[in-house]
Amino acid sequence: MTRDLLKKLVIGGAIVLSAAIPVFGQQGQIKPEKKVVLKDPFVPPKNLDYLSKQPERTIDSLDALAKRLEQDGVDRRKVMSSYSDERFRIHSNIYDYFKDNPENTLPYPEYRQQLGLDKKIENAPGYFKEYAVHLFMAEDRHLVEAPTILATMGVESDFQLNPGKFRAFNAGVSLYLTPKNEFAYRQLKALFDIEENADRNKKIDIMNILASYAVCSFPGQFLLENIPVDFVGMNNNHHDDLFIFENWFYAIAHYMQRRGWDEKWNYQSPTEGSVNWQVLLRYNKSNLYARAVVELADSLKNNPEIRELIQEHQEFRKPETIKQN
16 A cells, blocks of 8 residues: 555645746856746645654545545645645544534533533524524525524524534544545535635635534534535525625525425424424434524523514514505
8 A cells, every 4th residue: 555645745845837037148148038947945745744644544545535526526736735734634533523422412401501501592682683684584585483593503603603623624534534434525525616616706715614523614504515505695595605694594594494494383482393393403413402492592582672673573574564665
């Protein structure tokens, strides 16, 4: 077995440039320009030392991953550049997070404490008041109640304050080295697609995109592979800016609408097994998770200031009011 990947990274560090320079004769006269070849000083990839310490099977897997992505249309240079980036790391224990997930192992009181739900309940009204216009617009467009939209974001990413502790590329590559390799590959392919499809004026550094251990990213914590279908923003299309916070209210509502959220139960608390509870489970397959979202949403509905905003919006949305306007 060879370490072809490391060889390619090293060879890629030596760049040959062609330049035209003036050449002086014996008497100092300038002769016609002559084409010469200059070699840049060799600068090894910043991450070469880290990569060289990885097991042979890991290096071979990284090389195989780069080849597979290239076959699917990803520029191989981008993959190699990400490997050689000094921020690249392999998290050898990432697969353990799936087995030790508190959503599957803790009783609800401990889960909500670990989630910091009381703090989220305290902070949620401020976010609701600040973004009420977008929350209600998302509700009107996708028919999912505003409190649940915000509560989902609160539980998922703490209102975007906690988008994840891993770099999405690192999480995906690390999972590719585990039994979840096919799942990981889909997320990595989607990550490069996000970079490729980004607005030319907003170049994306994929190494700056953070994610959970399950490669869920952005304020709505979408799986990267779901973004092309499930993400829509305030302009109601799939090409809205992923990095604009407000767009994610619409995206979350759109996600739930596509999975069967029933608007006739809006502003009622979903019970376990109900249709809207099942939609929450489509977002995350944990009854503890669904219970936390419902509790956070209910705290908003029961907040006097938020309840007043909801009533004002519902009054505005009455058919006779719309007709008058």
